[in-house]
Amino acid sequence: MNLNKLIFTENACYKAGRKIKVKGIMVHSTGANNTYLKRYVGPDDGTLGKNQYNNHWNQPMDRAVCVHGFIGKLQNGSIATYQTLPWDHRGWHAGGAANNTHTSFEICEDGLNDRSYFEKVYKEAIELCAYLCKLYALNPLADGVIIGHYEGHQRGIASNHGDPRHWFSKFGKSMDTFRQDVQKLMSGSSVTPTPSDDPPAKLEAGYYRVRKSWQDKKSQIGAYKVLANAKRKADENSGYFVFDDEGTAIYPEKSAAEYGTYTVVSGDSLWRIAARLLGDGRRYPEIKKLNGLTSDVIHAGQKFKIPGVAPDVTAIKVGDTVRVTASNYATGQTVPNWVKERTHKVSQVEKDKVLLGWPDGIASWLPIDGVKKI
Numbered sequence: 001m002n003l004n005k006l007i008f009t010e011n012a013c014y015k016a017g018r019k020i021k022v023k024g025i026m027v028h029s030t031g032a033n034n035t036y037l038k039r040y041v042g043p044d045d046g047t048l049g050k051n052q053y054n055n056h057w058n059q060p061m062d063r064a065v066c067v068h069g070f071i072g073k074l075q076n077g078s079i080a081t082y083q084t085l086p087w088d089h090r091g092w093h094a095g096g097a098a099n100n101t102h103t104s105f106e107i108c109e110d111g112l113n114d115r116s117y118f119e120k121v122y123k124e125a126i127e128l129c130a131y132l133c134k135l136y137a138l139n140p141l142a143d144g145v146i147i148g149h150y151e152g153h154q155r156g157i158a159s160n161h162g163d164p165r166h167w168f169s170k171f172g173k174s175m176d177t178f179r180q181d182v183q184k185l186m187s188g189s190s191v192t193p194t195p196s197d198d199p200p201a202k203l204e205a206g207y208y209r210v211r212k213s214w215q216d217k218k219s220q221i222g223a224y225k226v227l228a229n230a231k232r233k234a235d236e237n238s239g240y241f242v243f244d245d246e247g248t249a250i251y252p253e254k255s256a257a258e259y260g261t262y263t264v265v266s267g268d269s270l271w272r273i274a275a276r277l278l279g280d281g282r283r284y285p286e287i288k289k290l291n292g293l294t295s296d297v298i299h300a301g302q303k304f305k306i307p308g309v310a311p312d313v314t315a316i317k318v319g320d321t322v323r324v325t326a327s328n329y330a331t332g333q334t335v336p337n338w339v340k341e342r343t344h345k346v347s348q349v350e351k352d353k354v355l356l357g358w359p360d361g362i363a364s365w366l367p368i369d370g371v372k373k374i
């Protein structure tokens, strides 16, 4: 970890001067494509670089926000952590009661597609959390100690944001793997590097085989050491796949499995869907692109693929908060508008229906495909 300190003494949060007993750490990511610390941390200390817009957070701001640290790039492109509040200062990061219990940091996002940058900041964040857990004698695996902003929302102690799940999930990571990696680091074993899902570009042994199916050996139309060549062959011949030497189909990627599906409800907009499912309304062009939309106008009942969201985003569990999309209850009676306009807690799940709001709510059964997790 490359830990530096530049306390935001000019931010109103610092000036408010309240202290907390640190019971946990909340992990955030910025939601903006800017990897440079100087965007948030200033003034330039000679290492950060100059923020030409002077919109860093160490000044009176029009928004009441302040976190305890940032992870991102220095001027020279290397990764660093900057502490920006005393760790036990009451921060303004969660938009909820977690401000009273959790210290916090932001990881500067990029365009969310650079694995190398992600791996570096993920590792830096693990090291920072291990350091803080030691400092405050916290157990990283204990319930509610290290949580993502979105988990704070699920617990009712933070505002409704999706960070950092929307980013971690793109590289096979989650807050669960994160907590485990912090634990591993603290217990002395080295953190296993992120296993790369990407097959090697060139095989040392064996071949990338292009076939219709692994079993159908006769369908083979090529075998290659170089993955790009195998992919090209598969691209030229529809219905063919590239198999690795163990017989796993690795190309084309099974795209359906990488998207969640979302059914538009009345009152939705692309912005709201992106805000809810991707954690940031500004990401709505990704939904447009993936679904080939040419207009921003959408209609209730349309189904959209949602990029980078696990397919089980639609799976409903007891305790989930949902909105009703169905016109009729499981009993067949009409669902009134006021029921559609508010959210409900799932109390029970059966194969094809769910009970909402029991005992303190609407206490009604809905068809399982007639509710939408939010």
Ligand SMILES: [Zn+2]
Pocket (backbone or CB within 6 Å): 027, 028, 029, 093, 149, 161, 163
């Ligand atoms: Zn956040």
